Amino acid sequence: MATGFPRKAPPDWPGLLATLAECVTHLGTQRFDDPLIALLRQGVGIEQCILFAYSGRDTMESLLVDNPRYPKVAGRLAGLYAGGLFRQDPNYPRLRQLLEASTEQASAELMPMPTEDMSPAYRSNLFAFPDLADKVSVVIPAGATVYYLNLYRDLGRGPFRPLDLARLEALMPLLASLIRRHYRQARPAALPASHEEAEVLAPLSARERQLCLSLLRGHTLKTAAAELDIALSTAETYRKRAYAKLGVRSKARLVALCRKG
CATH class of the missing domain: 3.30.450.40 (GAF domain)
Incomplete structure (x- = not known):
């Protein structure tokens, strides 16, 4: 144009x-x-x-x-x-x-x-x-x-x-x-989110949502990185960004936020 x-x-x-x-x-x-x-x-x-x-x-x-x-x-x-x-x-x-x-x-x-x-x-x-x-x-x-x-x-x-x-x-x-x-x-997200999870994770990018959903399904950061086929350092970056946006500091707080949401 x-x-x-x-x-x-x-x-x-x-x-x-x-x-x-x-x-x-x-x-x-x-x-x-x-x-x-x-x-x-x-x-x-x-x-x-x-x-x-x-x-x-x-x-x-x-x-x-x-x-x-x-x-x-x-x-x-x-x-x-x-x-x-x-x-x-x-x-x-x-x-x-x-x-x-x-x-x-x-x-x-x-x-x-x-x-x-x-x-x-x-x-x-x-x-x-x-x-x-x-x-x-x-x-x-x-x-x-x-x-x-x-x-x-x-x-x-x-x-x-x-x-x-x-x-x-x-x-x-x-x-x-x-x-x-x-x-x-790009590979589509393979992990469906519940209605509550979708509302809580809405501020995140698609990549950050995938990582958080993996963590919510019981993955460690290391196994989540393997599941999503990304480097551990990349997974750490996505987790840091996601937690900052959601105002949480731990996986336990993420779980509590999604259950509350």
Whole structure:
């Protein structure tokens, strides 16, 4: 999609090649998330990343939630949005339009934050968290799914500048290809969640939910890593992120939270 952004500052491709190689190496595996986030940080400069999948029956699922400084707040944001507030997003009509078109290889679209079109209730629910300065979204059609990549900047770094958006626009074909290929190849979650578990784990990414469900089913971290075919260090990272978002510090507290939920 043509945006009219200046094109004088393409990404530092040589500096991104190693990270890009990591993304390609881990396509379809549980280790894909970290190099994708690193690619976005290096290429655009972000503090928070949330990736959603919008699909049939008007449902939204969070696939990736990352904010090292405020993981619990980011998880809450993702949970609220996927829980139904996405229908108040000014970009929602476009997401529906692209889903109904069912185009597999349509070009990704760049959408700056439509502040003037947000209702006060929507903005207070989804944007009243520490240090938010700006958000930009990349919409990636993929047939029966539309991927919705949301990238955030904080007050320290400041809003996205036109040159930042130009850099992101230059990266968009690559990002669209990586995300489509990864989630086409990724193993589906094999562990169904109860209604109570689903509500409690809603703020987590798909990978973090899988790990927590494994732990809830009696796995140790080591056996959960083996079950999910990921490195133990990766499982530790997912557990740390999940516990931070849920506000728990142990497996026992996770079990208690899900039983209470």
